[in-house]
Amino acid sequence: MKIRLATEKDLEAINNIYNQAIPYEMSTADTEPYTMEERLKWYRAYDRFKYPVFVADTNGEVAGYFSFSPYRPRRLAMRYAAEISYFVDEKYRNIGIGTSLMTHAIGKASEYNFKTLIAILLAHNIASIRLLEKFGFREWGRMPGVADFNGKERDHLYYGLRIG
Numbered sequence: 001m002k003i004r005l006a007t008e009k010d011l012e013a014i015n016n017i018y019n020q021a022i023p024y025e026m027s028t029a030d031t032e033p034y035t036m037e038e039r040l041k042w043y044r045a046y047d048r049f050k051y052p053v054f055v056a057d058t059n060g061e062v063a064g065y066f067s068f069s070p071y072r073p074r075r076l077a078m079r080y081a082a083e084i085s086y087f088v089d090e091k092y093r094n095i096g097i098g099t100s101l102m103t104h105a106i107g108k109a110s111e112y113n114f115k116t117l118i119a120i121l122l123a124h125n126i127a128s129i130r131l132l133e134k135f136g137f138r139e140w141g142r143m144p145g146v147a148d149f150n151g152k153e154r155d156h157l158y159y160g161l162r163i164g
Contacts, residue, residue, distance in 0.1 A: 001097070006053035006065060008043065012111045013062035014055070015039040017055055017089045025149040026125050027087065029156070040042050046070060050112060051082065054104060055078035055096045065090035066101040068109075080115040098131050102122040106135060122147055137161045 006014065021027040034042070043053065046069060053067040064087060071081040084105065088097045109117060119137060120130055121128050142160035148154075 001056055001058045001100065002065065003100060006043075006047075006062075008040070008057045010062050010065070011039050011043055012036065013089075013094050014043075014053070014087075017062065017065065017087045020090050021087055025152070025154075026122060027128065029122065029147045031149070042075050043069075052108075052112070054108075055100055056088075056092075058092065062089070063092035064097040064101055066105045067115070068105070068112065071116075080098060080113060081118055082109070082112070082114045082116070082117050083120060085119075095104055095110050098127075099134070102131060102135055106161070106163070114163055116160060119159040121157050121159065123157050129157075129159070132159045132161075135161065 015036055018028070018039075019033040022030050022033055025031075051068045051070060053065055055062045056064040064085065066086040068082040068084060069162040070078075070080040071083045085136075086101050086105075087100060088101075106117070117137070118140075119128070120133055121132075123142070138161075139157055140160040143156040143158075145153035146156045
């Protein structure tokens with residue numbers, strides 16, 4: 001497996017991986033799948049030289065991805081903070097893909113001038129919490145019950161890590 005920068009050719013796989021997570025109500029607060037048009041818009045929304053997307057490539061197949069996104073765009077005092085997101089294909093879970101992606105991204109963060117990384121997640125996503133804490137992220141905020149999945153209210157967490 002190798003970690004590399006994503007290209008537009010990877011977007012179908014990225015979109016499929018993301019959409020796999022939606023029905024589980026665990027890894028995203030989205031409730032409807034993304035279309036390819038929406039995924040392309042997402043990919044092109046940010047300067048990929050400043051906010052890259054990385055994929056875990058396993059023999060030519062995208063096994064997972066990690067993205068940096070601006071945290072509170074247009075608020076320049078936040079320009080050194082990036083929101084992170086990561087998703088792993090169901091076929092490749094629990095074999096270290098998430099750890100590899102996180103290791104790579106944290107290692108690259110200072111190259112993109114990020115001083116702070118912020119992960120926004122659902123409180124019942126224990127696997128993601130464990131991954132974040134393994135890398136030194138800590139809970140910085142909690143919004144109780146703000147996510148509602150058909151009557152099941154879930155807390156929304158902010159986890160953070162200072163780089164350097």
